[in-house]
Amino acid sequence: AIVEGTEILTTKKLAKFALGTYVISNIIGLLLYPILGALIHIAGYKSMTLLVILVIVWVIQYPSVNQIGDQAVEMALPHWIPTF
Secondary structure: OOOOOOOOOOHHHHHHHHHHHHHHHHHHHHHHHHHHHHHHHHOOOOOHHHHHHHHHHHHHHHHHHHHHHHHHHHHOOOOOHHHO
16 A cells, blocks of 8 residues: 555666765765865875864765665665565
């Protein structure tokens, strides 16, 4: 039974969601890593604060955002759809 106000998951919706998360992940990486790299290597800022910022960006960009996309792709495979 479909609950009112909910959507049916489809392979297309999951694939579209995965693509969106990969785009966000890539934009974060393309914008922030060069800036941080320039600050560290060119400008010579080597501090614990900058290291913490780099770690926070990495934790958000790769393990969080990118893995959400990976899981959406995996769930979009036909054998998962009937379990929802």
